[in-house]
Amino acid sequence: MYREQTKVVKIGDRVIGGGNPILIQSMTNTKTEDVEATVAQILELEAAGCDIIRSTVPTLEAAKALGEIKKRIHIPIVADIHFDYRMAIAAIENGADKIRINPGNIGSSERVKAVVDKAKEYNVPIRVGVNSGSLEKHIIEKYGKVTAEGLVESALDKVKMIEDMGYDNLVVSIKSSDVLMCARAHELLAPKCQYPLHVGITEAGTLFRGNIKSAIGLGIILNQGIGDTIRVSLTGDPVNEIASAKQILKTLGLRKGGIEVVSCPTCGRTNIDLIGLANEVEKMVTEFDNLNIKVAVMGCVVNGPGEAKEADIGIAGGKGEGLLIKKGQVVRKIPESDLLAVLREELSNWNEA
Template sequence: MYRDHTKVVQIGNRKIGGGNPVLIQSMTNTKTEDVEATVRQILELEAAGCEIIRCAVPTMEAAEALREIKKQIHIPLVADIHFDYRLAIAAMENGADKIRINPGNIGSRDRIQAVVDVAKERNIPIRVGVNSGSLEKELVEKYHGVTAEGLVESALDKVHIIEEMGYDNLVISIKSSDVMMCARAHELIAQKTDHPLHVGITEAGTLYSGNIKSAVGLGIILYQGIGDTIRVSLTGAPLEEIKSAKRILKTLGLRKGGIEVVSCPTCGRTRIDLIGLANKVEAMVQDIPLDIKVAVMGCVVNGPGEAKEADIGIAGGVGVGLLIKKGEIVKKVPEEELLDTLRDELLHWEA
C-alpha cells in the first residue's frame, strides 16, 4: 500500500501520511474577510466530520482575518493562495497551518524562495497544487495534449523547485475533471514520490454528477492505497462534500462509524412509499453514532430474508410494518409508527 510509504506531515494538530487515516477536507465558500460567517460555516463543517478546512485568501484583509478565525475553530486551517506571494507570507504570519500554492503562478524564483523561507522558519507544510486546466504549454506540446504524464511531470517539477530550496515539508495535489486521467496520474506519481497526496476530482460538478464522478475516481485511487487526504468537490453546499466523503471512505472500509442504510429497489410488490421511507430513515440516522447496518425493505414477503445481513431493518406492507433483526421478525407495528419504532430501537441500541 503506497499510503504506508509516504512521509508523515503535521498539519496543525493532525498528522497525514505514513499510514495515518485518510482525512476529509472541504473549502469554505464564504468571504474569508467575513470572520463571523466563515467561522459559522467551519463549525458546521466540523460537526459534520470535516477534519481539515481550506479558505481562499485573495486579499490582505482575508489573510489577516485568518488570525481571528483560527481562535474560534478546532481543525487545521489551510490558506489557498494564487498569484501573490505576499498573501502566502501574510497567511502564515496570521496562523495558517498549511498553505496551498501553485509555484507556477506565484512568480519568480525569488518570490517562491521568500514563501519557502517563512514556511521553513515556522515549519508550515506547503501543498503544491497542479491542475489539468493550467498545465504549462510546453508540457501540453511535449505530450500532445493534456495527459496524466504531463500532470505528473508538472507537479514534480514544482516539488523539485521547493526541494532545491532546502524544504521538503510538502503535500502534492494533481487534479483533473477527467476521472480516468486523474486516476492514472495518481498511479504514476505514487511510484515517483513519497510526499503525501491530497486527492480529489476537481470541478466534478453538481450534487448528482459530481458525486458519481468523485465516488468513481476516489474509489479507484484510494482502493490502490493512494491518497492521504480527500476532498469531494461539488457545486453545492460544503456540508454535502463531507457527507459524500464520509460515505466513500466507509464504503471502501477506510472509515468506521455512522449508520449505513441499505434499501431494496422498488418493484411491483411494493405497497408503501419506499422511496420516501428510505430517505426519511437516511436523514433520521445522521445524528445517531452507531456503526451498524440498517435495512429498509419494501415488502413483507422478501423483506425479512433480504434484510438478514443487516443488524436491524424495517419492511412495509399494507397498513402494517415489520421490525426485523438479523432476518427475524421481532415486532409488528402500524405502518405510520414504523419510523418512530426504528428510531427508538436505534436510540436504545445494545450491541
C-alpha cells in the same frame, strides 16, 4: 501499500501520511473576509465530519481574518493561494495550518523562495497543487495536450524546486476533471513521490454528476492504496461533500463508524412511501456516527425479512403497518406511522440492545 511509505506531515493537530487514516477535506465557499459566515460554515462542516478545511485568501483582509477564524473552529485551516505570494506570507503569519500554492502561478523563483522561507520559519506544510487547467505551456507543447504524464512532470518539477530551497514539509496534489486521466496521473506519481497525496477529482460538477465522477475516480485511486487526504468537489453546499467522502471511504473499507443504510429499489408490491421513508432514515442515521451497523429499509413484508437478514436491524413496510427486524428475524409489527420513531428509539438504545 503506497500510503504506508509516505512521509508523515502534521497539519495543525492532525497527522497525515505514513499509513495514518485518510482525512476528509472541504473548502468554504463564503468570503473569507466575512468571519461570521466563514466560521458558521466551518462549524457546520465540522459537525458533518470534516477533518481539514481550506479557505481562499485573495486579500490581506482575508489573511488577517484567518487569525480570528482559527480561534472559533476546531479543525486545521488551509490557506488557498493563487498568484500573489504576499498573501501566502500573510496567511502563514496569521495562523494558517497549511498553505496551498501552485508555484507556477506565484511568479519568480525569488517569490516562491520568500513563501518557502516563511513556511520554514513557522514550520507550516506547503501543499503543492497542480491542476490540469493550469498546466504550463511548455509541458502541454511537449506532450501535445494535457496528459497524465504532463501533470506528473509538472508536480515533480515544483516539488524539486521547493526541495532545492531546503524545504520538504510538503503535500502534493494533482487534479483533473477527467476521471481516467486523474487516476492514471496518480498511478504514475505515487511510486515517484515520498510525500502525502491529497486526492480529488477537480470541478467534478453538481451533486448528481460530481458524486458519480468522484466515486469512480477516488475509488480507482484509493483502492490502489494511494491517497492520504481526499476532497469530493461538488457545486453546491460543501456539507454534501463530507457525506459523500465518508460513504466512499466506508464503501472501500477505509473508514469505520457510521450507519450503512441499505434499501430496496421498490416494486409493484410496495404499499408504503418507501422512497420517502428511506430518505428520512438516511438523514436520521447521521445522528448516530458512533454506531458501526447496517440498517435495512424494505418495502415489502413478504421478502423484507429475508432481504434484511444481513443487516443488524431493519424495517419493512406493508399496508398500514410494518415490521421491525433484527438479524433477519421479525421482532414485532408496528403501525406504518411509527416505523421511523421506533427505529430511532432502537438506535438510541443500541448499546443496551
